[in-house]
Amino acid sequence: MTCNTGVVPVHHGTSKEPDVSIIEIARRAGVSTATVSRVINDSVVVRPETRERVQAVIAEMGYRANFLGRSLRTAQSRLLLTMVPDFGNPFYAEIVRGIDSVARAEGYHVLLCDTSSGMSADRTYFELLRNRQADGAICLDPDTIQQKLRSETGELCWVACCEFDPDGDVPYVGIDNAKAAFDAVTYLASRGRRRIALLNSDERFLYSRQRRQGYFDALRAAGLEPLTGGDLTDHGLTYDGGRQAITAMWASGVRPDAIFAVSDTLAIGAMHGLRDVGLTVPDDVAVVGFDNIQLCTMVQPELSTVAQPMHELGVTAAKLLMQRMRQPEAEVDGVILGHELVIRGST
Amino acid sequence: MTCNTGVVPVHHGTSKEPDVSIIEIARRAGVSTATVSRVINDSVVVRPETRERVQAVIAEMGYRANFLGRSLRTAQSRLLLTMVPDFGNPFYAEIVRGIDSVARAEGYHVLLCDTSSGMSADRTYFELLRNRQADGAICLDPDTIQQKLRSETGELCWVACCEFDPDGDVPYVGIDNAKAAFDAVTYLASRGRRRIALLNSDERFLYSRQRRQGYFDALRAAGLEPLTGGDLTDHGLTYDGGRQAITAMWASGVRPDAIFAVSDTLAIGAMHGLRDVGLTVPDDVAVVGFDNIQLCTMVQPELSTVAQPMHELGVTAAKLLMQRMRQPEAEVDGVILGHELVIRGST
DNA sequence: TTGAAAGCGCTAACAT
DNA sequence: ATGTTAGCGCTTTCAA
DSSP states (O other): OBOOOEEEEEOOOOOOOOOOOHHHHHHHHTSOHHHHHHHHTTOSOOOHHHHHHHHHHHHHHTOOOOHHHHHHHHTOOOEEEEEESOTTSHHHHHHHHHHHHHHHHTTOEEEEEETTSSTTHHHHHHHHHHTTSSSEEEEOSOHHHHHHHHHHOTTOOEEEESSOOTTSSSOEEEEOHHHHHHHHHHHHHHTTOOSEEEEEOOTTSHHHHHHHHHHHHHHHHTTOOOOTTOEEEOSSOOHHHHHHHHHHHHHTTOOOSEEEESSHHHHHHHHHHHHHTTOOTTTTOEEEEEEOOGGGGGSSSOOEEEEOOHHHHHHHHHHHHHHHHHOTTSOEEEEEEOOEEEOOTTO | OBOOOEEEEEOOOOOOOOOOOHHHHHHHHTSOHHHHHHHHTTOSOOOHHHHHHHHHHHHHHTOOOOHHHHHHHHTOOOEEEEEESOTTSHHHHHHHHHHHHHHHHTTOEEEEEETTSSTTHHHHHHHHHHTTSSSEEEEOSOHHHHHHHHHHOTTOOEEEESSOOTTSSSOEEEEOHHHHHHHHHHHHHHTTOOSEEEEEOOTTSHHHHHHHHHHHHHHHHTTOOOOTTOEEEOSSOOHHHHHHHHHHHHHTTOOOSEEEESSHHHHHHHHHHHHHTTOOTTTTOEEEEEEOOGGGGGSSSOOEEEEOOHHHHHHHHHHHHHHHHHOTTSOEEEEEEOOEEEOOTTO
């Protein structure tokens, strides 16, 4: 049942209003461009009458300062680059919102780059920084990419968010991934689960390796053996990836009684996969996710998960970057935010 | 179980490499800035030896043309503004990917603006256009905002995507919303459903009104009465909104045997709400969503829906905008893409 | 308090 | 094929 694709003509009006520049405003107000500049930046004190006169002309002409001119002069674009691996993932979307709120409050706009969509998009977008088309960047991309940035960008301003190397020299904000994973797996063990599988994502991500470490640490602490074949890695963070991972796991004869997934999307996919093979959550298999996206409470049973303070991660990253841009030479602290294990019906 | 928030010191290296400009390159290569410009734009023919010499210096110095200077001169930023109501919604995320792919291929970058996040964000971001900090825009925002744009933006370049007024003078791409809704509801009726409720979103959106129209048309065509109290409007497109709408519906005694939701997110929330009140999908109540996001196949039962060609919507919007920017005076056709009713387990 | 003038980095006539 | 030169629109000394 497909509707035909069609084309419908649209008439388009032609209102050619020439861009007025600061010169024109100055002329009409009978002042110099310098004075107009002072007015629009309300920097130095301008005589009230003069100010009003200028403002009147500005209003009348509908004048807007051309950012390009200003940017060139002041050598800043007031644009912030944000590189996310995949903004289809609700987790990243919420972080970006946090970034955006701070940026806007500080008079910046956010240039968003989905680096998942294509090869070497990172390079392309990093050019923006070198070009000074963006004043700074927040990078949520995998460590492999961050390493390139580190080596290529000299004095360019950027900070890492969620994905970071604690021992590197780039300011960062994130959570203690190893500890968080440890907490989740320890909980599963405490509930009597013995064969706990790990559903991991792309190990180009440091967080992925960190969480795996936490997983193994927790197993050891609980006196459990790692499940042979129970350490599955999906290439991404898709629902379908989680689902197929489960299918594969069962096909290969591995039979966990619990699954710890490094993302809610993977976990939700896994729950579906478990249903496919006729198992019940949590009776047959318990599932714990990671992130605490809204969807967690929309699946049946509701998904237990490690909550990350998504919004605050974004907010903090943006603040860190601001700080860094204001004082490039200053030493910047890395920030570790708290996580929380949220228990719902899936465990 | 919360991990403490902590602060970790990070040392930050200081590599102060002064921004080299085109002048410095010219000097070192023993040519004029014009020649350097020619080389980096490989515009006019430059003598191979000269070119090589210049390129050598460029490479050696790690020089990058400053976009700001170029933008000011050429009066274009090669930035595209994309205004989305909510990029937490996977539907929009996929569209943005489509836009991004075209933009990148054409040498543009996408400036993304989530207009849901704050009041009057639209104004703020529209400044970017007036400032010429962006060369054009794609707007997915509600008609109410688009109207403001129409009245305020004179000759600025923008196109509408998904949300559009077929009778307006702004180029657009979208689907036939009324027809799509009609198809979905007609299908439900054909399956013997008699009390079909509408779960609608914010009616500031034209598409929302268009789909409601299609819903009513289909009911009439099927000889069905609109369900009193069965036309629910959620403020947004959240999962929880859909869920609560159902709770409210049942609380008020309305008992549909089918639900048509204008978005998959609402529909998925609704399915959860139905479970809350002890009903089975599709036996007690059939559910149809809209968009066909990936999640549709991750819920139980899988969600029937009206599929929109998300990626192609984004691609087409970007192409439309390109066309518009190249020939601002040309008449641009509105484009209607096809939709498709996808039947799964929820009906 | 205001104006004159230099110049941010680049491109594009125009000249050679 | 290359250089000279004049700005793009703005901010910011420096002088008045």
